[in-house]
Amino acid sequence: MALRRFVLRRLVEIAVIFFVIMTVLFILFRLAPGDPVSRMVDPSMTPEDARLLMESMGLDQPLWTQYIYYLKNVVTGNMGVSFHYGEPVIGILMDRLPNTILLFTTSIILSALLGVFLGKIAAWRRGERIDTLMTIGALFCHTLFLPWLALIMIWFFGYRVGWFPITGMISPEVWIHPDAGFMAKALDVLYHMVLPLMTLVLIHFGSYLLVMRSSMLDTLKDDYIITARAKGLDEKTIRDHHAAPNAALPVVTSVGLSLAFSINGGALTETVFTWPGIGRELVFSVSHSDYPLAQAAFLLIAIVVLVANLVVDVLYAYLDPRIRY
């Protein structure tokens, strides 16, 4: 009950934040250099045609009227037609969204799990060689430049040893095959996902490891660890059942914080690996001045980050009973 109220309250907050983001986006696009119409208007058009076109797009209206239309359109899901594709942008982005969500949810969950697991061990064996190795390794991976690492991965795994495909998300020949079942398709996507996934996990697990390690070191000094020892529990239970759940809480926070950044890095990863997701579409739309597409992509990313943060909050409330009210 308390949890439901908590989620409802967060949903209201999300609506407010989303409204603010919509408004900021509207202003930003109006402030951006270049007139959106100049892209559409052909020099060969007569002034009369140009005026009609502007009128049809509502650009002759005062700014606040445009703003009201914009709000109405966003709320009703009408985000306009892409200049480049000539299709409604919502349809284009909805096609890409699952690909992005698949890649990034998987990478975030994998890096967090790996970071928590290794950080737990590093803290437990503090000062030993395994701790030193893991800490240095985590710092090293954390500081790698993502596009560089992506290229190195492509060069080594895609080209030198040739284990994994280097572009795209599917192999058409697998999908058009008449006998292609769900498993075959899923395995094909997984196969294409290995390299971008490895890149993202390598970049991100290090910070989770370091957060988990230092948090675990603090937790191990807590009094309930002495209680657990006094109860005669074995060391593994103390580590995994008493210290780790408490120590993992800051990692959950850090997952929430890093979500926005990983979507950010998503544009780079998706571009390098030509992963057909929102990030790549965003880069494309900006470089081609496809305003409706760019605007909708930004809004969609905002929604994804907000919803993901909500999920993290709920997860936190589930993990830490003190947070629920």
Added chain:
Amino acid sequence: MTSALLEVDNLSIGYRTAGGISLAVDGVSFRVDRGGSLGLVGESGCGKTTIGMGLMGLLAPNATIVSGQVRFEGEDLMTASDARMRQIRWRRISMIFQAAMNALNPVHRVQDQIAEAIITHEPDLSGHSVAHRTRSLFDLVKIPESRLQDYPHQFSGGMRQRVIIAMALACNPSLIIADEPTTALDVIVQNQILSAIGTFQEEMNIGMIFISHDIAVVADVCTNIGVMHAGSLVEYGSRQEVLDCPGHPYTRMLVGSLLTLSDQPADLSGVACAMGDNGPATVEGCPINSICPDATAVCRRERAGWVELSTTHRVRCSQAGEGR
């Protein structure tokens, strides 16, 4: 004659520091009878808690037992293996921690934390019996069963202390080490907790070591009192003997500092020695010779041995029993 449950003989525990081993507990000997209770009193840093942790084998990694013998139910705890110590912990010797500290894990339900202790030591017990025992423990400490599902932060300080007591009783131990269990509670709750501890200890015939800085609290619940100063036991005897005719000047100062309504504000100046001065004695002579009103040249020269005032009452002061 009651049988000894725990015999501690000449126990010394030190902490490794850059300058060698620094003794926190220096040659302490005492015994606890089955169903008997011993209060260890002394100021902060005098080594009380170190003794408790040493008995449980839970000393900090930089602490080491320098010498001494601990016999518990006839078994030598100093040579017991880690696995054996884990069996003894909570099953035979449990602890009551201070609730103001985070003694309960914040992310687990109290019921699970109590059940965990039972399941660890009695793995053959059915889930039903574990739940039943947990419920009856809650009954015992007078907390409604409906609170079993709650998390530690949902309890008040006094209730949390009851949960901790229930947990300590979970495996029906023969010895309980209570480390400042009422510190940071208001006097009314403190009173309830003390009487609860006293009742269980007597009714269940559990031996108890009660660690406190407050001699009034110890006097409430313990049949024997050991007064500690600077890592050593300086006086040891029954409650009446220690309170009514304290043999050591330090005990006299502690007893004299007990607040009563009719008195003038108690004078604590003699008791409180300078910070950093309460560790183990490194100088020659009696550790308290600088604050002792009766100190003589002998006190400044050498440490006193034990003087027996009666068969049950001994004191470590060279002036004791001489003309008083």
